[in-house]
Amino acid sequence: MSTQTDGAPVGAGARVGRIAQNVAALLRLRFQDARADVKSSFRGLAMGAAFGLAAIVLALLALPVLITMVVLILSMYLPAWAAAGIVLAVMLVAVGGLFLFARSRLRWKGPSLPQDLKADWEAIRERLEERR
Numbered sequence: 001m002s003t004q005t006d007g008a009p010v011g012a013g014a015r016v017g018r019i020a021q022n023v024a025a026l027l028r029l030r031f032q033d034a035r036a037d038v039k040s041s042f043r044g045l046a047m048g049a050a051f052g053l054a055a056i057v058l059a060l061l062a063l064p065v066l067i068t069m070v071v072l073i074l075s076m077y078l079p080a081w082a083a084a085g086i087v088l089a090v091m092l093v094a095v096g097g098l099f100l101f102a103r104s105r106l107r108w109k110g111p112s113l114p115q116d117l118k119a120d121w122e123a124i125r126e127r128l129e130e131r132r
Helices: 012-075 080-106 113-131
Strands: none
Touching: 012 080
C-alpha cells in the first residue's frame, strides 16, 4: 500500500477517485484545446472568405474597365461607334455560347425511377411466368 504525503495509507478507492479526477481534467483540457482549434479554423475560414469576396468584387469592378480599354484601343483604328459595336457583338456571342452550354448542362431529364420500377416489374413477371 502506498502512503500519502502525510504518511497515512491510501486506499484503492481513493486511487480510483484520483484517477477519475485526472481523466476528467484531461478530457476537459482536450475539449478546450479542440474548441480553440475549431475557433481558430473558423476564424481562418471567415478571413479567407472575406478576402475571396473582396477579390471577386474587385474583379467584377475591373471587368467594365477592361471592356472600356478594348473599346478605346479599337477606337484608335475605327470610329468609336464601330469599336463599341464590335466589342458588344463579341460579348453577345460569348453570352449566347455560355447560355447554350449552361442550358445543355442544366436540362432536366426527369426521374428514371418509374422506368426502372417498370423494368424491374417486367423482369419479375417474366421470371414468375418461366417458373410456371
